[in-house]
Amino acid sequence: MVIYEKMGYGVEKMKKSSEMSRAELARYIDHSVLKPEFTVEEIEQHIQEGIAFGCRTVCINPSSIDIARRLCAKSDTDICVVCDFPFGLSTTSSRVEQARQYCEGNDIFELDIVANYGMMRSGMWTEVREDLAAVIAACHSYGTAVKVILETDALTMDQIHRGTLTSVEAGADFVKSSTGFYTGGEQRGATVEVIEMMMKSAGGKAKIKGSGCIRTKEHFLRLIDMGIDRMGIGYRSTPVVLGE
Numbered sequence: 001m002v003i004y005e006k007m008g009y010g011v012e013k014m015k016k017s018s019e020m021s022r023a024e025l026a027r028y029i030d031h032s033v034l035k036p037e038f039t040v041e042e043i044e045q046h047i048q049e050g051i052a053f054g055c056r057t058v059c060i061n062p063s064s065i066d067i068a069r070r071l072c073a074k075s076d077t078d079i080c081v082v083c084d085f086p087f088g089l090s091t092t093s094s095r096v097e098q099a100r101q102y103c104e105g106n107d108i109f110e111l112d113i114v115a116n117y118g119m120m121r122s123g124m125w126t127e128v129r130e131d132l133a134a135v136i137a138a139c140h141s142y143g144t145a146v147k148v149i150l151e152t153d154a155l156t157m158d159q160i161h162r163g164t165l166t167s168v169e170a171g172a173d174f175v176k177s178s179t180g181f182y183t184g185g186e187q188r189g190a191t192v193e194v195i196e197m198m199m200k201s202a203g204g205k206a207k208i209k210g211s212g213c214i215r216t217k218e219h220f221l222r223l224i225d226m227g228i229d230r231m232g233i234g235y236r237s238t239p240v241v242l243g244e
Contacts (some may be wrong), residue, residue, distance in 0.1 A: 017221035022242055023054050028224060029241075030080050030110075030209070030232045031055040032180065033064065043067055046235040051077045053238055056230065057109060061085070062098070065106050078109035080147075083135070086181035088114030088149070092131045096138045103142035111139050112147040114179060117154045120163050128163075132170035140171070147174035147209050147230075152194050153182045160194060164201035174230065175202055178212030189213030190231065195223060217241050 017025065031050030033043055043064050048071055050058040057080035060068050068079045081102050084090045090098070095113065102108055113135050119128050136146045148167040152160050167175045175198055177190045188194070189212020198208050210223050211232030220241035223231060233241055 014227065017224040020224075025220075025224070025242055026054040027056045028220075028228070028231050029053070029055040029238060030057045030059040030211075030230060031077075031238050032059045032211075032232050032234050034059060034061055034082065034085075034180070036061070040067070044071065047071045049235065050238065051075045053242060055233075055238065059112065059232060062102050065102065065108075069107060079107060080110040080112060081106075081108050082179075083111050083113045085112070085114055085149075086179040088116050088151075089118070092134050095131070095135050099135050099138045100142075103139055103144045108142070108144045110145045110147060110173075112149055112176060114149045114151065115163060115167065117151045117163075120150070120155060120159055120166075125162060125166050129166045129170045132167060132172065136171040145173040146171075147176045148172040149176045149179055149211070150198075151179055151182055152177045152198075153186065153188055153212070154184055157193075157197055160197050161201045164198050164206075168202055168205045172206050174207040174209045176209040176211050176232070178232075180212050180232065180234065182212075187213060190219075190223065192222065192226070195226060195228060199227065215240065217243055 033046040047058045047068055055077055057078045058068055059080040062081055072079055083098050084095050132148055139146045150163045164175045177194055190210030195210050207229035209230040210228050214220055214231050214233055215237045
C-alpha cells in the first residue's frame, strides 16, 4: 500500500493499480464522447458504453446534455460537460453565461473549462486567473465542480507550472492536461512528465486529471500509481485500458 495525504481530506490508503478490480479502475475514467461528427445514435451508443463500464462520468458536449441526463438517470455514472471547448477563446462574460446555462437544472456533476492558453503563453496570469475565477464561481453556485484544461501540449513546462498554480488560485477543483483536440503541434497529452509537474505544482490543493493520449493499459495503470485522480479516456480506449 502507498500512504499519502490527498486533497486535504486526511491520510488515505491507496491500493496499487494491480490490486484494483475493474470496477475500481473504471471510477478513474471520464469516458469521452466529444467527436463533433457523431450522430445522435452514436452519442447514445457511446454514453451507454461508458455507463456499462461503470465510468465515473461521461464527458459530453453541451448539445448532448439531454441525452446524457436521460441515459445516466439511475446509474452510478455522472455527467461532465465541456465548456468553451476546445479552444477557450470566448469572452469571460460569454464563458460565465455558457457555464450557467449548462449547470442550471441539468444535474451537471462536473464542468471542464478550457483556459485561454494563448494568454498563458503571453504571461497574462492575472487575466487568466480572473477569467477562470468568474467561471468557477458560477459553477460552484450550482454545486458543480470545475476542471480547468491547460492544453499542455501548447505550453512549456514552466507555463504548465504557472498554469496549474493560477488554476488553483482561481478555485479549480481539478487541473486537466489536454482537450485531445490540439491542432497546433504534436499531441503528447498526459505524459508522465506533465502529470508529475501538475501534481507537484498543485501541491494537493486541486485534483489532477490526465487527458490526451492515454491509450494503453500500461500508461493508465502507471498514472494511477503516481496518484492521479481522474483520466479522460476516449470512447475507443476505455475498453483497452480496462483490459477488455
